[in-house]
Amino acid sequence: MNIIRDVIKPISKGMKITLRHFLEPKDTVSYPEQRKEQFPRTRWRHVLLRYENGLERCIGCSLCAGACPVRCIYVEAAENTDEERYSPGERYAKRYEINLLRCIYCGYCQDACPTGAIVLREDYELADYTREAFIATKEMLLEPLPVRDEVAEAMAK
């Protein structure tokens, strides 16, 4: 047995590969401290959008509930009145609930929405301890009211 040819050479060849991988940059994303880059069309938690004037985009048509393959959306519509106006159309969603546990984040609701009210955004940190915590009501889903930029308005004048 030739000790150089049969032992040292193959082992050093193998160790060279090990060393090469050891020196490569690491793939690991240290998740809680550092986050993986999300793709622009990532679909996670839903958000109900508003128009720029603060009115809700959702008109309570239930097309999202119809398109949903798991039936996890519940919409109850009501009529807008001039005293109480939520959306520019005739009707608005009085109740809008999504069961985030049942939802499979397919984005069909987003495709079905005629006004672009419901969108799926990047927030994936949804895990929780109880089942009740996963029922997202309209208040939880709705985007906060736009803040009036008074400085910009004064500048425009």
Next chain:
Amino acid sequence: MEKRVQEIVLRDSSTPAIPNLEIGGNVLVTRLDEIVNWARRNSIFPLTFGLACCAIEMMSTAAARFDLARFGMEVFRASPRQADLMIVAGRVSKKMAPVLRQIYDQMPAPKWVVSMGACASCGGIFNNYAIVQGVDQIVPVDVYVPGCPPSPDALIYALIKLQQKIRTQRLGMLLELKPRTEPLAIERGNGVQAITGEK
């Protein structure tokens, strides 16, 4: 039109979390609790329990990019006797349910369950006669992870939440494993419609 409502009995988790751990009670046991919880939460051995596509994401979580070893959870045990955590990854069929329960019973006492994905948590798209509508009908679940499937970061987030839960637990309470017997909650919203068919 009469509605058919099916009641689901949900069991509370066998290892409940205490929101505020009172410090200053029994000093000796409190410190011991902290040491034991520190050891428990940083060396959770999950059970290899991949049932469907969620298992691929679970394997990905254990692999180099997400690296579950950072949390001391990389050792996926094939035997329930050596495992602390059951990650139910995938849909549980009615035929699999007794097996799942038996494996859960075989795990030694401080044990936790993470229900991974929409199917394990509540049936997901499989609202039919073959699939258990939520694994919490069989075993007590500690953390639910939504998603179809949840991304590895979402699962890691759930496992961090589990670690937070273990942190609040005390030594004696794990002995009192009393599943809740009365119906706790029925899925609200459209979840009710999902299990409520019209006759």
